Amino acid sequence: KAGVTQTPRYLIKTRGQQVTLSCSPISGHRSVSWYQQTPGQGLQFLFEYFSETQRNKGNFPGRFSGRQFSNSRSEMNVSTLELGDSALYLCASSRPTAEQYFGPGTRLTVT
Amino acid sequence: AQRVTQPEKLLSVFKGAPVELKCNYSYSGSPELFWYVQYSRQRLQLLLRHISRESIKGFTADLNKGETSFHLKKPFAQEEDSAMYYCALVQGGSEKLVFGKGTKLTVNP
Numbered sequence: 001k002a003g004v005t006q007t008p009r010y011l012i013k014t015r016g017q018q019v020t021l022s023c024s025p026i027s028g029h030r031s032v033s034w035y036q037q038t039p040g041q042g043l044q045f046l047f048e049y050f051s052e053t054q055r056n057k058g059n060f061p062g063r064f065s066g067r068q069f070s071n072s073r074s075e076m077n078v079s080t081l082e083l084g085d086s087a088l089y090l091c092a093s094s095r096p097t098a099e100q101y102f103g104p105g106t107r108l109t110v111t
Numbered sequence: 112a113q114r115v116t117q118p119e120k121l122l123s124v125f126k127g128a129p130v131e132l133k134c135n136y137s138y139s140g141s142p143e144l145f146w147y148v149q150y151s152r153q154r155l156q157l158l159l160r161h162i163s164r165e166s167i168k169g170f171t172a173d174l175n176k177g178e179t180s181f182h183l184k185k186p187f188a189q190e191e192d193s194a195m196y197y198c199a200l201v202q203g204g205s206e207k208l209v210f211g212k213g214t215k216l217t218v219n220p
Contacts, residue, residue, distance in 0.1 A: 003154075011158060045207050048205070056205055105154070
């Protein structure tokens with residue numbers, strides 16, 4: 001079966017702009033989670049969605065937001081980008097309490 | 112607060128040698144523990160979860176609640192085991208994974 005896909009794979013933005021990243025989960029998976037990966041902080045949880053509802057949120061500022069659609073696809077948005085937002089953003093999908101499958105990530109560079 | 116500690120950032124062994132990647136956690140409750148692996152140019156993937164008690168690619172991990180540890184072991188390392196390894200925990204009823212900072216394992220020929 002097709003794996004988790006994320007678009008775009010690479011993105012370059014300037015400070016102050018906003019960005020939207022997209023994640024398509026594995027068919028049948030209703031849970032989608034987002035993580036930020038940086039060399040300094042490692043992998044940090046952003047948020048988790050299940051059936052269009054945010055179930056958990058990590059310790060990130062309100063500039064980071066997300067949503068999930070009825071087909072389980074998810075988007076995350078970062079507004080007023082800062083240099084420190086440069087990171088690899090990973091999406092993972094799963095059935096409840098089952099293995100999480102990760103996407104390839106979106107590499108965001110903020111200049 | 113939930114926390115996962117992987118004390119070794121880098122670990123280098125020779126092919127055929129035993130390898131142990133350390134993981135300690137702090138969590139008030141009964142966490143579920145995982146090991147994830149990321150090979151070069153590949154996506155993050157699950158290697159082991161403690162509840163399954165499986166051995167994957169020769170790796171095993173035992174949950175020691177007394178020492179709050181979940182060390183990953185393999186008796187004979189192979190060159191293809193070279194990768195980044197992450198220990199993680201999740202609290203019951205949640206999909207939120209808390210990761211350690213990772214250990215880069217290099218298996219030399």
